[in-house]
Amino acid sequence: MEGRKLPRRERDKLRQRREILTAALGLFAQKGYHNVSMHEVAGKSEFSIGTLYKFFPNKEELYRELVVEESDRFHSEMVRVLEGPGDELERLREYIRAKGEIFEGSVTFIRLFLAETWGPSLDGKGRPQEEVMKRRLDILDRLAAIFAEGVEKGRFRALGAPHHLAVALDSTINGFLLLGLGQEPFRYPEDPSLILDIFLKGLIKS
Amino acid sequence: MEGRKLPRRERDKLRQRREILTAALGLFAQKGYHNVSMHEVAGKSEFSIGTLYKFFPNKEELYRELVVEESDRFHSEMVRVLEGPGDELERLREYIRAKGEIFEGSVTFIRLFLAETWGPSLDGKGRPQEEVMKRRLDILDRLAAIFAEGVEKGRFRALGAPHHLAVALDSTINGFLLLGLGQEPFRYPEDPSLILDIFLKGLIKS
Amino acid sequence: MEGRKLPRRERDKLRQRREILTAALGLFAQKGYHNVSMHEVAGKSEFSIGTLYKFFPNKEELYRELVVEESDRFHSEMVRVLEGPGDELERLREYIRAKGEIFEGSVTFIRLFLAETWGPSLDGKGRPQEEVMKRRLDILDRLAAIFAEGVEKGRFRALGAPHHLAVALDSTINGFLLLGLGQEPFRYPEDPSLILDIFLKGLIKS
Amino acid sequence: MEGRKLPRRERDKLRQRREILTAALGLFAQKGYHNVSMHEVAGKSEFSIGTLYKFFPNKEELYRELVVEESDRFHSEMVRVLEGPGDELERLREYIRAKGEIFEGSVTFIRLFLAETWGPSLDGKGRPQEEVMKRRLDILDRLAAIFAEGVEKGRFRALGAPHHLAVALDSTINGFLLLGLGQEPFRYPEDPSLILDIFLKGLIKS
DNA sequence: GATGAATGAGGTTTCATTCAT
DNA sequence: AATGAATGAAACCTCATTCAT
Structure with missing residues (x-):
């Protein structure tokens, strides 16, 4: 609904962002903020740590x-x-x-x-x-x-x-x-x- | 009611233990478990880190x-x-x-x-x-x-x-x-x- | 004989690993296990402590x-x-x-x-x-x-x-x-x- | 042979010293120098830590x-x-x-x-x-x-x-x-x- | 004199973040 | 642009040693 008119590049970005957040949601909900490392989020979301930091500053x-x-x-x-x-x-x-x-x-x-x-x-x-x-x-x-x-x-x-x-x-x-x-x-x-x-x-x- | 008859040494121990717990309560309640270091608990309770570990194993x-x-x-x-x-x-x-x-x-x-x-x-x-x-x-x-x-x-x-x-x-x-x-x-x-x-x-x- | 066909990345890893072990060998042999800190091994091998732990779990x-x-x-x-x-x-x-x-x-x-x-x-x-x-x-x-x-x-x-x-x-x-x-x-x-x-x-x- | 003529005070000292060393021998031999704490030596020898330091400077x-x-x-x-x-x-x-x-x-x-x-x-x-x-x-x-x-x-x-x-x-x-x-x-x-x-x-x- | 509670330096280990490739 | 190896600050914890009682 929101993303229809976005260029493909933008749409991809949003999709990736959502994948990261979904992976993170599962981990944070299960183990709590402090028991989840960025490494784990990277692993579960199948992005690299560097990419995570492209989307989120910390x-x-x-x-x-x-x-x-x-x-x-x-x-x-x-x-x-x-x-x-x-x-x-x-x-x-x-x-x-x-x-x-x-x-x-x-x-x-x-x-x-x-x-x-x-x-x-x-x-x-x-x-x-x-x-x-x-x-x-x-x-x-x-x-x-x-x-x-x-x-x-x-x-x-x-x-x-x-x-x-x-x-x-x-x-x-x-x-x-x-x-x-x-x-x-x-x-x-x-x-x-x-x-x-x-x-x-x-x-x-x- | 509880402590009247304890030898002084024991009473002191209990008092110290309580002081540690009181300091810790304040810190943990305010900042949450993971944002409080033993160093801080030691500082606020005015005991050394080593002393904390005499009272609690970790x-x-x-x-x-x-x-x-x-x-x-x-x-x-x-x-x-x-x-x-x-x-x-x-x-x-x-x-x-x-x-x-x-x-x-x-x-x-x-x-x-x-x-x-x-x-x-x-x-x-x-x-x-x-x-x-x-x-x-x-x-x-x-x-x-x-x-x-x-x-x-x-x-x-x-x-x-x-x-x-x-x-x-x-x-x-x-x-x-x-x-x-x-x-x-x-x-x-x-x-x-x-x-x-x-x-x-x-x-x-x- | 062993490493000729490994991809460069793998060869580097092995070389680094060997550098760490060589530095550690010198220190442990000279001072004994308990008189060598990870800090020292890091220093002598010229890697950071974190890197040591990438190669060895403890x-x-x-x-x-x-x-x-x-x-x-x-x-x-x-x-x-x-x-x-x-x-x-x-x-x-x-x-x-x-x-x-x-x-x-x-x-x-x-x-x-x-x-x-x-x-x-x-x-x-x-x-x-x-x-x-x-x-x-x-x-x-x-x-x-x-x-x-x-x-x-x-x-x-x-x-x-x-x-x-x-x-x-x-x-x-x-x-x-x-x-x-x-x-x-x-x-x-x-x-x-x-x-x-x-x-x-x-x-x-x- | 050596201790016969010593005043009782001295004899006691020597006996205590020997008890400490005997306890320490057992522990050090079994676990190695670095895996034995002064606390353990005190415990096994049944002297206080302070007493150990009366006999040995460290x-x-x-x-x-x-x-x-x-x-x-x-x-x-x-x-x-x-x-x-x-x-x-x-x-x-x-x-x-x-x-x-x-x-x-x-x-x-x-x-x-x-x-x-x-x-x-x-x-x-x-x-x-x-x-x-x-x-x-x-x-x-x-x-x-x-x-x-x-x-x-x-x-x-x-x-x-x-x-x-x-x-x-x-x-x-x-x-x-x-x-x-x-x-x-x-x-x-x-x-x-x-x-x-x-x-x-x-x-x-x- | 004897005690052991208290200290805190120093050890191992983790992990958020950076940056060369 | 994407990667993940490298970093090192900071956490937890132990224990030799001191010193008030």
């Missing part, structure tokens, strides 16, 4: 771009869902389902995502975290907007600040994602729409 | 013992609260309050705790995580028991497996703890007993 | 390969001589001469060889020694075979087990080699074929 | 004194035998027997002795070696004197410089000692007076 930046791009993919998908059709309840259900689906697709991604959301920063200065957090906050805002809308329309009870409701819901989802981490392929421990109704029960006006 | 073990001891302090406190007096609802409220209180006391601890709960393992083999996870699962079991008891007594609606309810509640709490991470001293974003009622609204039979 | 292995290769060179030469033409007596004389000659070429090698034959093991577990000892025992067996052959042909008196005669002869040679250690270049203290006749006088039937 | 000196004293014990015994009664042949036989006997008594000692005779020096500067070598040369001189005497008296053939005959005999003995190293307790591989007659056969005038 290891940290490679990692940062990886995290940011994965975050972006995730974020766009979530935004798409949250802006989708359907009433408030339907969109929340869809969010829960879609978030699970993405994680189903790649447990590797969960690990990376969690590491970045919760783990210590790479170097005590924490730059990729900020990028991830910015996107997470955007999602939380959109969730909050849905809650606010629901309240306004009289469909939800006004049970606290919409932002806090968003935090509560999203954290609960994350908890269940973590529960499923051991298994491969990942699955929610139960039907998510059932399980997470629990969370909503108190909200919905009878 | 860096990983120093970290592991640190994590396990902090985990234990946290776990005991949570168990105390969950086994405390009061009906099911009171004990849950107390749990929420106490968990927040411990984190208030030391934001450093939150970082360590989260890193261990969610972060990548130290070496891709993940040992201290297991110890932490064991304790978390024990807490979840105890929370689940409270939910089960509440349901049995007819005070809670039977809204899903008690274990899943426990996961949902605890994850929500963690979400709010994370929200408060930036601030120092830490505080729940709102009165926790109000905020978290949200979560419980659906459960409690009107 | 210091012990560098040493082991050094010892084994030197042992091999020595062993092959001795086998060549012992399987050479000539009657029993001529081959023994040739062995004595050739052993002396090799040592003449490199006093450094004597030191290494003796250290491995007689010295304490590197780590109390003694692995390179075994390789060296295996080769020494092979030589002793070949010497013994010559003695046995001489006895069988009626040229030597049957003065004890051939293996013991071999031990006696070889030890005597070693004794003279040690005598010459101080000097550079090394020389047998006297004409070896004269000196060592002493040893054989009792054996040869008048 | 590790190297402890080792050196150990080697020199063991060398002395050995040297005196050999001198006693070589200056003993009997004709030249009897004294040589007695030397062979006695050297074997000492080694029988302590394989640990063989290891130390061989390490010092043949091994690399401790620090590339090789001081204890010189002490040992001095004593070995003295023994060789005394052996040579016996050979010279035998020749002079017309009992031995004049088969080369007496010193070289001494080297040849002593090296042969060492060779057999090494052969027996694996076993515990040590024994010559055969009756030494038989085996080593081989060496002398050529010398003795029929």
Whole structure:
């Protein structure tokens, strides 16, 4: 979609870049940033170390771009869902389902995502975290907007600040994602729409 | 209570050990395991490197013992609260309050705790995580028991497996703890007993 | 004979490897395994420490390969001589001469060889020694075979087990080699074929 | 004999010193100088590290004194035998027997002795070696004197410089000692007076 | 005097990054 | 342009030696 009009040279570059990032994603997710050497990334991606440094100025930046791009993919998908059709309840259900689906697709991604959301920063200065957090906050805002809308329309009870409701819901989802981490392929421990109704029960006006 | 009767030599040893762990806790929590050198721990704790190795056979073990001891302090406190007096609802409220209180006391601890709960393992083999996870699962079991008891007594609606309810509640709490991470001293974003009622609204039979 | 057809890259590698081993041989022979640091080997061989580790996984292995290769060179030469033409007596004389000659070429090698034959093991577990000892025992067996052959042909008196005669002869040679250690270049203290006749006088039937 | 008249304080000191050296002998002989820590010597000798340093200014000196004293014990015994009664042949036989006997008594000692005779020096500067070598040369001189005497008296053939005959005999003995190293307790591989007659056969005038 | 806790220099090894080919 | 051999800073860890108690 994006690359159609690029000259072949550019397209190749992008493809190579993506291959490197894909290899790196697997390694970083499995072993953590500090237990993966550039040598390993070079080996798995089947590029030379020199080539890696053509694409990324250093290891940290490679990692940062990886995290940011994965975050972006995730974020766009979530935004798409949250802006989708359907009433408030339907969109929340869809969010829960879609978030699970993405994680189903790649447990590797969960690990990376969690590491970045919760783990210590790479170097005590924490730059990729900020990028991830910015996107997470955007999602939380959109969730909050849905809650606010629901309240306004009289469909939800006004049970606290919409932002806090968003935090509560999203954290609960994350908890269940973590529960499923051991298994491969990942699955929610139960039907998510059932399980997470629990969370909503108190909200919905009878 | 514990150390009164130990000979002075032993008490000194324990005190020194604690000083090392305290220094290490600060550094590890702030910068993460791989960004802290033994040299730094020696500097901050004001012991020599050699002395660190008298107390801990290697860096990983120093970290592991640190994590396990902090985990234990946290776990005991949570168990105390969950086994405390009061009906099911009171004990849950107390749990929420106490968990927040411990984190208030030391934001450093939150970082360590989260890193261990969610972060990548130290070496891709993940040992201290297991110890932490064991304790978390024990807490979840105890929370689940409270939910089960509440349901049995007819005070809670039977809204899903008690274990899943426990996961949902605890994850929500963690979400709010994370929200408060930036601030120092830490505080729940709102009165926790109000905020978290949200979560419980659906459960409690009107 | 061996390297003619190798691609240049491979030849370079082998040459570098040999340069490292040569530098290491000098140092280890002069100061002993434990008094030589990798830093020193790097310095003397004019490679960086990192490069040493490209060729050898660790210091012990560098040493082991050094010892084994030197042992091999020595062993092959001795086998060549012992399987050479000539009657029993001529081959023994040739062995004595050739052993002396090799040592003449490199006093450094004597030191290494003796250290491995007689010295304490590197780590109390003694692995390179075994390789060296295996080769020494092979030589002793070949010497013994010559003695046995001489006895069988009626040229030597049957003065004890051939293996013991071999031990006696070889030890005597070693004794003279040690005598010459101080000097550079090394020389047998006297004409070896004269000196060592002493040893054989009792054996040869008048 | 030496300590009878010393005040008790002095006697105690000497006894302690000896206990340290005995413990150290065992360790050094088994593992080699560089694989034994002062901590280990302290542990095995049941003295504190501080006490070790009261007796010896540093590790190297402890080792050196150990080697020199063991060398002395050995040297005196050999001198006693070589200056003993009997004709030249009897004294040589007695030397062979006695050297074997000492080694029988302590394989640990063989290891130390061989390490010092043949091994690399401790620090590339090789001081204890010189002490040992001095004593070995003295023994060789005394052996040579016996050979010279035998020749002079017309009992031995004049088969080369007496010193070289001494080297040849002593090296042969060492060779057999090494052969027996694996076993515990040590024994010559055969009756030494038989085996080593081989060496002398050529010398003795029929 | 005896002790052993404390020190820190120095050892081995790893790995991000550079640059000649 | 691509490669990967070479580099060396910096990490972990040991242990001979000192010195306060």
